[in-house]
Amino acid sequence: MSSIKPRVKVPKEVSIDEIIEIKTLIRHPMHSGRMKDNNGQIIPRQIINSFSAKFNGKEVFQMDLEPSISTNPFIVFQYKVKESGTFDFEWIDDNGEKYYISKEMTVS
Amino acid sequence: MKLKKLRKISRRNALLLIAGFTGTAIFPSISFAQSSQAFDRINEITKGLGATESDIYFDLPEIAENGNQVKVTFEIESPMTETDHIKTVYILADGNPSPNVAKFSFTPEMGSCSAATRMRLSKTQNVYLLAENNNGQFLMTNAKVKVTIGGCGG
Structure with a gap:
């Protein structure tokens, strides 16, 4: 599962005070604990339950996910640019497994 | 007799x-006249204070053909300053096995209170949005979605 590579789209060149849109997508089955497999056995719950975005080390956005979120969670949010820096995105699943990705952003 | x-x-x-x-x-x-799991949850979150219906941009398809992937977008008008911003946004579904869908925590750094995600809907139902600002006031809105094929399994 650790081979999962999240995808994030952050504009590379931005200007100050611009509100940018950040799109994130991660491949994850998000088993809600209600689906059954081909043999009629319930697939145990296995979801990503938390997502957070940090900018230069400070948390700017956090989201708690529940089983009602679709497979391959797709999250979009906005951010107001103040300075150049790095975004750190983190997803945590029920097993405590963490998925990371970082993105650079430069103010032009 | x-x-x-x-x-x-x-x-x-x-x-x-x-x-x-x-x-x-x-x-x-x-509290709310209707009794449903979403309203119970709203009462629990607001600690019985209730929320004021307000005009929030809350976009969900009117008819969702596939309940597995329903896009939900919202935008709440707020100056998003240190003293006046939306702190938390809850999305609650009335007809799903559990009312909780997602909880978003916003910070003033974001500049706007807007987000989108994709959710599952098991059947035709009302979806509620509950927002809390930094002063502890609650706003809410709802949207009805018709679901053709349910998306919660089982």
């Missing part, structure tokens, strides 16, 4: 009726 029996029943009924009337007359003002 027969008359006495009748009166006994009617008195009990009258008591029940009074109890019922006072109940319905008092409760709508402090």
Whole structure:
């Protein structure tokens, strides 16, 4: 599962005070604990339950996910640019497994 | 004898009726008249304070063909400053096995209170958005979605 590579789209060149849109997508089955497999056995719950975005080390956005979120969670949010820096995105699943990705952003 | 029996029943009924009337007359003002899992959850989050219906951009498809992937977008008008910003946004579904869908925590750094995600809907139902600002006030809105194929399995 650790081979999962999240995808994030952050504009590379931005200007100050611009509100940018950040799109994130991660491949994850998000088993809600209600689906059954081909043999009629319930697939145990296995979801990503938390997502957070940090900018230069400070948390700017956090989201708690529940089983009602679709497979391959797709999250979009906005951010107001103040300075150049790095975004750190983190997803945590029920097993405590963490998925990371970082993105650079430069103010032009 | 027969008359006495009748009166006994009617008195009990009258008591029940009074109890019922006072109940319905008092409760709508402090909590919600409808009883559903989403409203129960709203009452739990707001600690019985309730939320004011407000004009929030809350976009969901009117008819969702596939309940597995329903895009939900919202935008709440807020200056997003340190002293006046939306802190948390909850999305609650009335007809899903559990009312909780997602909880978003916003910070003033974001500049706007807007986000989008994709959710599952098991059947045709109302979806609620509940937002809390930094002063502890609650706003809410709802949207009805018709679901053709449910998306919660089982």
